[in-house]
Amino acid sequence: MGRIDENKGCPELFRFFKNYASRVSRSLQLIMIGRSILDIPSHPRIRHLGFVPDRDKFDALAAAHALVMPSQFESLSMVALEAWAMSRPVLANGRCDVLQGQCIRSNAGLYYTNYEEFAETLHALETNRPLHAGLSHNGRTFFKRHYAWPVIERKYLDVLERLTGGEAKPMERLPGWFGRRRRNVAPTREIVDALRTGPALKSGRPRSGRRG
Numbered sequence: 001m002g003r004i005d006e007n008k009g010c011p012e013l014f015r016f017f018k019n020y021a022s023r024v025s026r027s028l029q030l031i032m033i034g035r036s037i038l039d040i041p042s043h044p045r046i047r048h049l050g051f052v053p054d055r056d057k058f059d060a061l062a063a064a065h066a067l068v069m070p071s072q073f074e075s076l077s078m079v080a081l082e083a084w085a086m087s088r089p090v091l092a093n094g095r096c097d098v099l100q101g102q103c104i105r106s107n108a109g110l111y112y113t114n115y116e117e118f119a120e121t122l123h124a125l126e127t128n129r130p131l132h133a134g135l136s137h138n139g140r141t142f143f144k145r146h147y148a149w150p151v152i153e154r155k156y157l158d159v160l161e162r163l164t165g166g167e168a169k170p171m172e173r174l175p176g177w178f179g180r181r182r183r184n185v186a187p188t189r190e191i192v193d194a195l196r197t198g199p200a201l202k203s204g205r206p207r208s209g210r211r212g
Contacts, residue, residue, distance in 0.1 A: 007071070014040070064088055066088060067091070080092065084139030
């Protein structure tokens with residue numbers, strides 16, 4: 001869900017899923033939603049829906065078995081939060097510290113760093129019903145606790161109350177144009193010229209040669 005391109009890890013996801021589909025699962029499909037700027041493989045179980053209305057997007061997400069987030073470069077993954085809001089577990093690229101951290105903190109997702117881990121974790125989500133149900137429940141709980149709108153609204157209101165509550169402290173005055181350009185450190189040339197030169201010797205008496 002989102003932009004389908006190389007920076008989002010989609011080529012690797014295509015390779016991993018095709019391998020998984022031929023060796024492990026005979027029914028699972030990979031559904032892609034969003035704008036694609038790379039060629040999507042022609043495969044009977046890889047489907048690209050393109051842009052869809054928000055209602056259809058969330059319907060598709062709610063009907064999905066899990067969300068795969070293959071990107072290695074993410075900050076806060078909105079798609080992962082949307083999946084947890086819909087009580088769907090997440091399978092994330094473990095090479096992204098942020099996604100791995102989100103999965104650990106929420107206890108609502110698994111992660112992989114290579115094909116073997118991808119296959120094992122996806123197979124567990126596909127076949128282990130108690131695991132799937134537990135991760136789904138944890139995801140919904142995590143979303144409601146930290147990202148539901150009343151929670152976000154309360155955080156903003158708390159910030160505004162702190163800003164308007166106490167007595168305002170005067171800000172430290174910044175130096176002016178001349179102050180910022182005042183030379184308070186010697187030029188580099190003077191520092192270098194003042195350094196000692198010559199061979200470095202250990203402190204103490206010099207060592208004498210070996211005695212006969």
